[in-house]
Amino acid sequence: xxxxxxxxxxxxxLRRLASRLRxxxxxxxxxxxxxxxxxxxxxxxxxxxxxxxxxKQKLNNAVREGARFGAxxxxxxxxxxxxxxxxPASVNAIARLVGTYLQAAKLNDCGLATGSWTVSAxxxxxxxxxxxSSCPLTLTIDRGFPVPAGSSNNLPKWMIxxxxxxxxxxxxxxxxxxxxxxxxxxxxxPSLLKSDAxxxxxx
Numbered sequence: 001x002x003x004x005x006x007x008x009x010x011x012x013x014l015r016r017l018a019s020r021l022r023x024x025x026x027x028x029x030x031x032x033x034x035x036x037x038x039x040x041x042x043x044x045x046x047x048x049x050x051x052x053x054x055x056k057q058k059l060n061n062a063v064r065e066g067a068r069f070g071a072x073x074x075x076x077x078x079x080x081x082x083x084x085x086x087x088p089a090s091v092n093a094i095a096r097l098v099g100t101y102l103q104a105a106k107l108n109d110c111g112l113a114t115g116s117w118t119v120s121a122x123x124x125x126x127x128x129x130x131x132x133s134s135c136p137l138t139l140t141i142d143r144g145f146p147v148p149a150g151s152s153n154n155l156p157k158w159m160i161x162x163x164x165x166x167x168x169x170x171x172x173x174x175x176x177x178x179x180x181x182x183x184x185x186x187x188x189x190p191s192l193l194k195s196d197a198x199x200x201x202x203x
Contacts, residue, residue: 020118023088026114037177040177041177044173044176044177045174047173047174048172048174049171052170052191054145055168055170056193056195057105057170058105059166059193059194060195060197061105062098062101062102062105062166063164063193063196063197064199065098065101065195066094066095066097066098066101066150066162066164066166066197067161067162068095068197068199069093069094070090070091070094070143070162070164070199070201071161071162071176071199071200071201071202072202073090073094073162074090074187075090075201076145077090078090078091078143078144086119087119087128087130087141088146090143091109091128091141091143092116093117094139094141094162095115095117095130095139096112096115097123098112098139098164098166099104099111100112100113107168108134108135109132109137110133110134110135111132111133112130112137112139116132116133116134117130117131117132117133118131119131124142124144124145125144126143126144127140127141127142127143127144127145128140128141135169136169136192137166137167137168137191137193138166138167138171139164139166140163140164140166141162141163141164142162142165143162143201144163145156145161145198146159146160146161147198147200159200159201160200160201161197161198161199161200161201162200162201163197164192164196164197164198166194166195166196167192167194168192168193168194169190169192169193170190170191170192170193171190172190172191178185190196
C-alpha cells in the first residue's frame, strides 16, 4: 500500500513537471540550462585572461627594476667568474632584487629572493641563467647585451646594456570549465609568460 502511494506521488510530481515544461516557464528553464555552461566558460575565460595580463604587468615591472639596478652596478667582477659555474656577486644581487620584487607583488619568486637557485654557465660572454628551486621560473641576466646606437664613419656603434629576461609559469583555469561545452577537451595547459627589459650600462 505504501509503495503504491509513493508511486502515485511520483507520478503526480512528474505530471506537474511535464505540464510546467510545456509552458513558457519550462522553455525558460531549458534555455537557462543550455546557456549556463556557455556563460560560465566565457566568465572564466575573461577572468583567466585578465589574470594573465595582470601577471604580465607585474613581470614587466620586476625585470625593469632588475635591469635598472644592474645598469648601475659595476662590471669589475664580471670577468673573474666567466669560467666558473657560479655567477658574480653583482649579477646575483640582480636576481635577488627580481625575486624580492616578485614577493612584494604577491607572486611566487621560486626561491630567487633567498638565493635558492641553479645557475647555468654563461650562455653568452656575460649572461647567466637562473632556474628557480620550487617552480620552473627562468631568469636570464645579460650584463653585456649589445644595443645598436647608430653609426659613425660608416661603422656601427653599440651600447653595452643590461638585459633581464624572465620566463614565468602560469596555470590557466580555463580547462576546469571547458569540459562543460566540449567534453574531454584540453585547450589551455600551463604556459610560460615572458618579459624582458634592457637598459644601457652606466658604469
